[in-house]
Amino acid sequence: MSALSRPSFDDFPATFRGQLYRQSDLGYPDVRAIFNARMAHWTPGLIARAADADDVVTVVRYAADAGIPLAVKSGGHGVDGSAMPDGALVLDLSNLKEIRVDTDTGRVRLGSGVLLGEMDPALAERGLVVPAGTVSTTGVAGLTLGGGVGYNMRRYGATVDNLLACEVVTADGRKVRASHEENPDLFWALRGGGGNFGVVTHFEFQARPLPExxxxxxxxxxxxxxxxxxxxxxxxxxxxxxxxxxxxxxxxxxxxxxxxxxxxxxxxxxxxxxxxxxxxxxxxxxxxxxxxxxxxxxxxxxxxxxxxxxxxxxxxxxxxxxxxxxxxxxxxxxxxxxxxxxxxxxxxxxxxxxxxxxxxxxxxxxxxxxxxxxxxxxxxxxxxxxxxxxxxxxxxxxxxxxxxxxxxxxxxxxxxxxxxxxxxxxxTTDMGPEWRKGAWGSPEKYRKLVDAKTRWDPANMFRFNKNIEPGTAAG
Ligand SMILES: Cc1cc2nc3c(=O)[nH]c(=O)nc-3n(C[C@H](O)[C@H](O)[C@H](O)COP(=O)(O)OP(=O)(O)OC[C@H]3O[C@@H](n4cnc5c(N)ncnc54)[C@H](O)[C@@H]3O)c2cc1C
CATH class of the missing domain: 3.40.462.20 (Vanillyl-alcohol Oxidase; Chain A, domain 3)
Structure with missing residues (x-):
C-alpha cells in the first residue's frame, strides 16, 4: 500500500459529530492501533471516528468531493493493515455498537463496530448464535464482508450465508439497503467481496439456535x-x-x-x-x-x-x-x-x-x-x-x-x-491482482464483482482492501 501525498484535511466538515484524531493528538496512538504491529509505523493523516450513520455520510461525501480514497476500520483485524494506511483518511466505525435482537424471529441487527466477543454473549443468553469467527477481538464487519468461517460453519454455513440485509453508505454518499429484494447485485457482492462496494453501517442476520x-x-x-x-x-x-x-x-x-x-x-x-x-x-x-x-x-x-x-x-x-x-x-x-x-x-x-x-x-x-x-x-x-x-x-x-x-x-x-x-x-495476505482474479471462483463471478464495483464505486474510493478495480474484468 503506497503512502499517499499528505493532504492537511483542514477543510474537513464541521458538521461531523464524532471524534477526529490527528497525529499530534493525545489519543491518536491508541485509536490508530490495529491487530497487526507490522504496520505500526503507518500514520494515517486523519482518523474520523463516526458517531452514527449520518457521520458516515459526511465523511464519504467529503472524500468524494475531494477525490481522495477512504479507508474503513471496524475491528482492525485485517491482515494487510488496510484499516490504517499511511497518510490516508480513515473512517473509524468502532463506536457503532448497536446490538438488537428480536427474540421471536431470531433477527439480529448489529452496528459495524461490534466485535465477536460483544455479539456472542448478547446472543448466547437467548440461546442464539450468528456463525462467525474464532477470536473475540475480531470485527463482525470485516469478517462478514469477506465471508466468515468458524466453529459453526459445518452446522450453519459461512457468516454470509446467514446475512439478511446491510445498510450501506455508497461512494456517492447515499444511504441504501441491500438484501435479496433491494439492490440484490450489491447484496451479492457484499457477501464475500470485502470492503470494495461501500461502507456498511449495519448488518442484519438470521441467528440460529445453539446450546448455552x-x-x-x-x-x-x-x-x-x-x-x-x-x-x-x-x-x-x-x-x-x-x-x-x-x-x-x-x-x-x-x-x-x-x-x-x-x-x-x-x-x-x-x-x-x-x-x-x-x-x-x-x-x-x-x-x-x-x-x-x-x-x-x-x-x-x-x-x-x-x-x-x-x-x-x-x-x-x-x-x-x-x-x-x-x-x-x-x-x-x-x-x-x-x-x-x-x-x-x-x-x-x-x-x-x-x-x-x-x-x-x-x-x-x-x-x-x-x-x-x-x-x-x-x-x-x-x-x-x-x-x-x-x-x-x-x-x-x-x-x-x-x-x-x-x-x-x-x-x-x-x-x-x-x-x-x-x-x-x-x-490470507493479499497475493496480488492475478491471484485476486481467481480468489472468488470462476471468471463469471469475477466479472460480476467488477460490474458491481463499476456500478457502486466507479472511482475506486474504497481501494484499501483486496481490491477489485472498476472495469477490469475483460479476458
Ligand atoms: C487473530 C485473528 C483471528 C481471525 N480469525 C478468523 C476466523 O476465525 N474466521 C474468519 O472468518 N476470519 C478470521 N480472521 C480474519 C478476519 O475475518 C479479517 O481479518 C477481517 O477483515 C477482520 O475484520 P475487522 O472488522 O476486524 O477488520 P478491519 O481491519 O477493521 O477491516 C478489514 C477491512 O474490511 C473492510 N471493512 C471493514 N469494515 C467495513 C465496513 N463496515 N464497511 C465496508 N468495509 C469494511 C475494509 O476494507 C477494511 O480494511 C481473523 C483475523 C485475525 C487477525
Missing part, C-alpha cells in the same frame, strides 16, 4: 503422529456430525496445565475441538478423536459458548507482528500432510513464550458451508473446498520478520501445487 454450553478444548499429539492422525481425521470428518468442528493445528504446544510438561513448547499437532450437538454424543466423539493416535490428554470440556469462542484469544494477542497466508484444499492428501509436517519440524522457535510463534491450521469444512449454499449464491467462494489451510506467524521484533515470513512463504510455495485457485480472502 458446548464441548470445547483441544487434544494434543506429538508431531510425529501427524501423518496417522491427519489421515484418520480426513476419513472421520467425512461422516462426522455437522455439530462437530475440528481444526488440526501444527504448532508449538502452549504450556497449558493439562498438557504434560515435556510437550510444552514442542512442535505438536493440536486438534482444536468444538462440539455443539447433543451432550450424550460427546463422549464417543472425543474418544474417537483421541483414538486417532496416542493423545497426550483430552482437554475438551463443557464450556459456555462465548467462552469456547474465545479460547484462541490467548494465542492471538493484539499488537504482535503478524503474517498469514491461506488457501483451500480439495482434499487433505498424504502428500499435503507430509509437506506441512516437514516445515512444522523446522518452524522458527518461539520468540515470546508462551504464545506460539507459528501455526499451520487445517480447518475441516464440509457440512453446511460446503453443501447447503450454492457457489453462485454469493461472492464468497467455497467451491471444491473440503479443508481450509492457513499459516500464521507472529513475532515482536522487526529483525525477526524475515525469518518468519521466509519460512511461511517457503511452506506456502511447497504446498501451492495442491491449492485450489479460489480462496477465502480474509485469512
Amino acid at each position: 454450553t458446548v464441548f470445547a478444548g483441544f487434544i494434543p499429539f506429538t508431531l510425529d503422529q501427524a501423518p496417522a492422525v491427519m489421515t484418520g481425521l480426513r476419513s472421520y470428518m467425512r461422516t462426522a456430525p455437522r455439530e462437530l468442528a475440528v481444526i488440526g493445528a501444527m504448532t508449538q504446544c502452549p504450556p497449558l496445565p493439562p498438557v504434560p510438561a515435556d510437550m510444552h513448547g514442542a512442535n505438536s499437532l493440536m486438534l482444536i475441538v468444538v462440539y455443539t450437538g447433543a451432550p450424550e454424543g460427546a463422549e464417543k466423539i472425543l474418544a474417537d478423536l483421541a483414538g486417532l493416535g496416542e493423545a497426550a490428554v483430552v482437554a475438551v470440556m463443557p464450556t459456555p459458548w462465548p467462552v469456547a469462542n474465545r479460547m484462541l484469544d490467548v494465542i492471538a494477542p493484539q499488537g504482535r507482528r503478524a503474517y498469514t497466508k491461506g488457501a483451500y484444499l480439495a482434499e487433505l492428501t498424504d502428500e499435503v500432510v507430509a509437506i506441512a509436517m516437514k516445515h512444522a519440524e523446522v518452524a522458527p522457535p518461539r520468540t515470546n513464550p508462551p504464545a506460539p510463534s507459528s501455526v499451520q491450521n487445517f480447518w475441516a469444512m464440509g457440512g453446511a458451508i460446503s453443501e447447503d449454499a450454492d457457489e453462485s449464491s454469493a461472492a464468497f467462494s467455497r467451491e471444491g473446498a473440503q479443508w481450509f489451510w492457513e499459516v500464521a506467524t507472529q513475532c515482536d521484533d522487526a529483525a525477526d520478520d524475515e525469518k518468519f515470513m521466509t519460512w511461511a512463504d517457503r511452506l506456502h510455495a511447497d504446498l501451492a501445487p495442491h491449492f485450489l485457485a479460489n480462496c477465502y480472502i480474509n485469512l
